[in-house]
Amino acid sequence: MATGGRSLRNAVRWGLLLLALALAAYDAPQTWQNYSQWRRALPADPSAAEFWRTAFYMDVTEIGVVLGVAIALWLILWPRAKRASAEK
Numbered sequence: 001m002a003t004g005g006r007s008l009r010n011a012v013r014w015g016l017l018l019l020a021l022a023l024a025a026y027d028a029p030q031t032w033q034n035y036s037q038w039r040r041a042l043p044a045d046p047s048a049a050e051f052w053r054t055a056f057y058m059d060v061t062e063i064g065v066v067l068g069v070a071i072a073l074w075l076i077l078w079p080r081a082k083r084a085s086a087e088k
Contacts, residue, residue, distance in 0.1 A: 012077060013074055013077045016070055016077075019070070020069070024067055027063050034055040035056045038053045
């Protein structure tokens with residue numbers, strides 16, 4: 001019975017990690033496009049460059065938060081070793 005709970009926990013851990021990676025990969029092309037637009041607008045239009053810089057930073061922050069939460073949940077759901085005192 002204990003192995004069933006452990007396998008469910010591992011399945012949830014892997015599922016959350018894969019979901020986070022999928023979300024980050026989904027946002028990556030838009031982030032790259034915002035970066036390209038920012039660099040392209042720098043010499044021509046500083047106000048437009050400011051908009052694209054903000055959009056780029058927001059996308060990078062979103063990816064960072066998603067991956068950070070996934071790593072935190074991954075570590076929280078990590079199987080814990082039984083203590084030696086609990087086995088006695």
